[in-house]
Amino acid sequence: MNAARRSAAERGEPSDLTAIEWIRFSLRMLGLVALLIIFVPLHYLYRIFKYGSPFPMLFLRYAGRLAGARVRTIGTPLRRDVFFISNHVSWLDILSLAGASGTAFVAKAELGEVPVISWLCRLNRTVFVKRENRLGVAEQINLLREALADNWSVTVFPEGTTTDGQSLLPFKTSMLSVLEPPPPGVLVQPVLLDYGEVGEDIGWIGDESGVNNAKRVLSRRGSFELRMHFLEPFSPEEFRGRKAIGARARAAIEAALLTALGKPLRHFKHDVVPVRYNAPKESVPIE
Numbered sequence: 299m300n301a302a303r304r305s306a307a308e309r310g311e312p313s314d315l316t317a318i319e320w321i322r323f324s325l326r327m328l329g330l331v332a333l334l335i336i337f338v339p340l341h342y343l344y345r346i347f348k349y350g351s352p353f354p355m356l357f358l359r360y361a362g363r364l365a366g367a368r369v370r371t372i373g374t375p376l377r378r379d380v381f382f383i384s385n386h387v388s389w390l391d392i393l394s395l396a397g398a399s400g401t402a403f404v405a406k407a408e409l410g411e412v413p414v415i416s417w418l419c420r421l422n423r424t425v426f427v428k429r430e431n432r433l434g435v436a437e438q439i440n441l442l443r444e445a446l447a448d449n450w451s452v453t454v455f456p457e458g459t460t461t462d463g464q465s466l467l468p469f470k471t472s473m474l475s476v477l478e479p480p481p482p483g484v485l486v487q488p489v490l491l492d493y494g495e496v497g498e499d500i501g502w503i504g505d506e507s508g509v510n511n512a513k514r515v516l517s518r519r520g521s522f523e524l525r526m527h528f529l530e531p532f533s534p535e536e537f538r539g540r541k542a543i544g545a546r547a548r549a550a551i552e553a554a555l556l557t558a559l560g561k562p563l564r565h566f567k568h569d570v571v572p573v574r575y576n577a578p579k580e581s582v583p584i585e
Contacts, residue, residue: 300499307514308504308568319517326516329364333357341421352400354421359397366521367394373528375399376487378451380531381477383547384489385555386455387463388500389508390515391491392424394524401451404473411508423450453489456544458572463497465566466555468573469548474540486534486543488550490527492558504568527554 307313315323334357341353362369367390375382375398382401384391392403402423410416410426456469477486493500500522502511529550537543556563567577 303514304499307506307510310505310507312510313514315513315517322519323513323517326364330361333360333364355396355400357421358393362390362393362397363521365390365393365516366518367524368521369394369398370523370525371398371528372525373530375489375528376451376485376531379481379483379485380451381484381486381534382451382453382489383469383474383486383544383551384453384455385466385491385551386457386460387491387493387497388460388502388515389512390500390524391455391460394526395453395489395491398526399451401453404452404454456548456573457570458575459568459570460502461566462501462503462564463491463493464559464564466548466552466563467566467570467575469544470573471540471544474544477534477543478540480534484534485531486547487531488529488547488554490525490529490551490554490558492525492527492555494523494525494558496522503566525558527558529554 303313337353337357341351341357344351344353377399382395382399384395395401396403402425404425410420410424416426454473456471456473457467458470459467461467477484499518500515502508532546534543537546552563565578566575569575569577
């Protein structure tokens with residue numbers, strides 16, 4: 299992990315790759331193209347005969363592996379009628395979570411501007427949210443209701459942005475309005491995505507562009523473990539409204555993250571307007 303280059307990327311400076319890093323990046327991009335050539339025709343052929351193609355999930359699973367993520371699933375993910383609430387570190391979260399569970403997503407609009415990644419996410423029914431577009435929330439909630447009505451699993455990242463894997467931001471619960479009241483039979487399952495020590499390098503934070511982050515991640519040497527903790531599900535009917543549901547899910551994720559890190563959480567060092575988070579002047583452990 300190159301701390302100086304990571305810090306420069308956070309400031310929005312483009313990352314210069316070495317010759318070997320360009321080779322790794324190019325080989326992984328060729329691998330993604332090969333996966334597209336295999337899975338995209340299969341997907342559209344399948345859709346001619348039947349709804350609910352499995353090929354986007356398979357593609358995203360192998361794309362995540364190609365990018366270096368070796369997923370270890372801890373706990374049992376519910377397969378349908380479930381609303382996953384997860385922390386958020388990287389665009390790899392979407393590839394890996396979809397590959398493990400086939401879930402649809404709500405993700406930040408910036409991800410929809412990343413070449414290739416945005417198209418892949420749309421194949422898997424991702425709903426892109428503009429942070430500043432408050433008028434669009436009702437439309438986005440309607441899309442989520444349609445997803446749940448089709449018995450899909452749906453994932454939201456209520457921190458409002460990606461972090462460094464060492465922090466947990468307040469939860470923005472507007473997207474949880476779909477659970478007011480909850481559709482019949484739908485459960486909420488909190489999820490912790492733990493990248494371990496590589497989380498800081500993988501994390502897409504600060505002023506870094508999505509393209510630059512993808513370039514850094516795809517040029518990394520070797521692979522890394524992503525521990526995906528599917529925590530105990532609960533019924534949203536037992537809680538009064540989205541804020542209580544969000545608080546219950548966040549408490550479960552925070553407890554699991556504390557256990558995984560084995561140390562106090564850290565204050566995130568960047569302001570996050572959507573959740574009204576103001577970074578402290580110095581990053582210090584949370585007491």
